[in-house]
Amino acid sequence: MAATKITALALNGVSKSYGKVRALAGLSFEVAEGRFFALFGPSSVGKTTTLRAIAGLVQPDAGSIRIGGADVTHAPIKGRGVSMVFQSFALYPHLTVANNLAYPLVEEGVDKSEIAKRVKETADMLRLSHRLERKPSTLSGGEQQRVALGRSLIRRPKILLLDEPLTNLDAKLRHEMRAELKRLHRQFGMTIVYATPDELEALSMGEEIAVMRDGRVVQIGTPDELFDHPSDLYVAAKIGSPHMNTIQVKVGSDGNSLETPFGSVPAPRIIGGLSAGEALVLGVRPSDLRLAQGAAASLAPSVQQLEPLGDVTVVSLTASGQQLRIVLPEAQAIGMKTGDAVPIVIDPTKLHLFRGRDGLALSRQS
Amino acid sequence: MADIITKTPIWEKLGFRKASGVSEAGWGHTALAAIVSLIYFFPVLVIIITSFKLQTDALAVPAKLFPTSLFGLLPESMTFKPTLENFTSVFSRAFTNGGAVENTGFDRFFFNSLFIAGTSVLLALVIGTLAAFGFSRYPLKGNDTYLFIILTTRMLPAVVVIIPVMLMLRVVGLSGSYLGIILLYTAFNLPFTIWMMKSFFDELSPDVEDAARIDGSSDRRVFFKICLPQVLAGLAATFVFGIILTWNEFLFALLLSSVDTRTVPVAMSQAVSGGGIGVLWGLLAAIETLFLIPVFLVTFFMQNQLLRGVTFGTVKR
Structure with missing residues (x-):
């Protein structure tokens, strides 16, 4: 894989507090374009807040966020070129699968024939063609997951944020979806930021992993680097199974x-x-x-x-x-x-x- | 994989939905439920039956409950001969001692009831839904206090509130006008509309709205395209409860409507008293039966929405 030097995403000293709770405390990292980047850490360590800040749903109290070189710290959500898959999938329950997939394009003002074409492409790619007229609540967990993915991919984002996308799936599906996510990443080559509390997911999918603790990054490295040279006991204890x-x-x-x-x-x-x-x-x-x-x-x-x-x-x-x-x-x-x-x-x-x-x-x- | 196509029985289409995965009760339970609901329905049934009776049949003791003898099966004392006379005399009456047929004004009163209840409930629904969304998504400092204050007007009996309300309307010159009574009923419906709609909005997953924002929706589009469609069942339920409350409201209507804006409950009370020949039970029952039809239809056709509640199959918590 040819590693490009272009930085797709850079966070610098990002902090965010909710009342007295400090969610992010001077978080910094950079993600190269096309990289599968994993944010790894236990729950409530600030992973979701990080993704929400990148997407623009959360305004950081301090620090800056740059996407493709442009400062977007306080830019509106629309136009960031970022899409996100939520842990809860967050499908639109009142819309059919086809309309769920079409939604981002409709909001973008893409014309109808193009929408129909892209919905069909996306549905074919994610094996959802036979489910297009269904409502999300009638789908299985794996299918809902694929709809959520499809909705995020359909407008070809520069950066795809994945917030614990596999947490709500059973073990077998998780395994399949890991392979599927890797395949999609190869196919589209977009930058992915993947938040997960699961060490196996982080190690098996992340080309680069940021280990988070208390709203900060403790260590960034490839799976091998983290495994062979943990920077402290925290990382050493988190990476590797059974534990060190x-x-x-x-x-x-x-x-x-x-x-x-x-x-x-x-x-x-x-x-x-x-x-x-x-x-x-x-x-x-x-x-x-x-x-x-x-x-x-x-x-x-x-x-x-x-x-x-x-x-x-x-x-x-x-x-x-x-x-x-x-x-x-x-x-x-x-x-x-x-x-x-x-x-x-x-x-x-x-x-x-x-x-x-x-x-x-x-x-x-x- | 082919989807399994099941035929929907007619009774399910009419709104009698069977909960899936629940087996039907046996005949014993069904019979018991039927008896209890008959007891509930009995007063309404008596009114409907009475509306088809002449005054003599209406006054008969014991009550004659059957419009037919079932080919001689039932004795004469239990049956009556149905008539539509009461229904025609709701709208026009001829005096027995001659003179022209006179309009009773009930066509106007029915229009008033429909117009006033419909407009004020819809108005309350529009304002209340927007307010509820605001309370749910953009909470003020002391949000709960405001919600509490909104409800205080409904904490007192109407009789207590009505005097200041009457004075307020009189001062601004709206007493007896359509606008006055519609505004009053809108205000009367708002507290529970806001509370109900807020609870529906609170149930929605905030992730879904965030997803829409990331997909490029403005706050307004999030409200109209994402939130509102998810609470349709809630809107329907709130609408039905509002209609039932407003349709039957008597006290405010009695004191604040004029001859032109009189609603059916008020007119009904005036039509049966007076005349000096006692209460015309058949006529009263006919008015009540007609009065029942609109709310009955609204409720019947919306019961699917009422029963359905809101489903959140796509969001796991």
Whole structure:
């Protein structure tokens, strides 16, 4: 995919409060044209307010919003070239599917024959042709979703905002719609801003992901960047399933080892070095732990719980009250029982270290 | 996939809708419901029957309830011979001691009732719907206080309110005029119109309106193209309740209408008293039967709207 350098959307220091509640607190990010950009964070973190500000439904208290280079912070909604799919779908309940699809074009003053043509095209593309004369309430959830998408796509927006569009669908439909959304993005190449509380959706669809917390962006990056180099404990805990193991550790007296409840492990080389006795948080992904073959075990906690997931098994281990999860291929987990001691090897190159004080990641020497 | 086409039975077309997914009650329940509704309907039924009786039949005790003997099945004492005489004498009467046939003025009174009730309810609906939308979507500081104040005029018995109202109308010179009584009834209908319509607007999903704004609609278009069509059932319900209340209103009409603007309830009370030969029950019943027809029709043809309520299938909450 050819990455263009043109910035389609830029938010700079956008803040918004509702009474005493601070929804957005100096939010900034840029989205390159044609990018599938995911806004990821738990509910009430400001994702919806962000989208509404971009669409023009919400006026920011401070900061600026630029679309295609033009400042639209206080511009009217009409003319921004932005369309939006709501979590509730927000279809017009009194209009047929055809009229729902046609609505944005009617409001734009497009002439009738062109509207009919585009409605037909859109309906064909979204497999809605047999539903055109129905009212939205008689459609299934997936069909309603496709109507909402069609209504947003029909006037070919520069930017498409999607506010948790899959939350109201069942698991199977969600899977299908993820593929469908990716296909539509490839087909039309418009810029998409996709708000979701679902890590899997963000990682599988977002070319770039902004992790949000308390009305701000904590980290922006590709899925790999977020996974491999989380900027702090918050991001580390949000990205990756099962979640990263976090363990309170102390730097050993030599400054080169970490004392964990499971035993001592060699410390990775950190820029600026480590001071002896410093309290840190050690992060290690469950998939980065391996069973020790032979005598080289760094740790030997005991099995607390087994979760077989088919091809892999998630094993929860415990030692000195600390929990540690490890993902094993199914074959290796066969025969394990609760209470068994399991020898574990930690690869020092796969460790993440965070400052105990504020959770910020420590950069490793490369 | 072909849609399943079901034939709509005639009774469903007439407005007797069966709720889907609910099985019909058995005969026992149905019979019980029929008896209870007959008790409810009985006074109206007696009036309708009486309107077809001559004065002698109307005064008979026990009441004669059947217009036919069913080929001799029922005894003479229970049946009467139906007549349309009462209905003709609603509009014109001939004096028994000779003289020209005289117009009773009831054609005018019926027109007055239709005109005054119809205009004022529609006016209240227009003003009230706009006001309700304002209260719902553009709340003022102290919104609830205003809504409360609007309702205070209906918290007192009409008798108490009517004296200041009479004086107000007299001062501005509208007493006894169409404009005066229409404005009065509009004001009389506004509180509950606003309250009802506000509750319907409050039920609508704000997301749908935001979607329309993003799709390029102005606030005015959002109101007319998106909000109003969704509350049609509410408009119909409010209209019917307004018509029933206004149509039957007596006290204000009695004190504030003149001869020209008199409505049927007032005229009815005057037509039956006086004359010195007691109450003409047949005539009274005929007026009442005719008076019943317009509201009956309005309610009957709008009952689908009344029952339907507003459906929100497209918005999951």
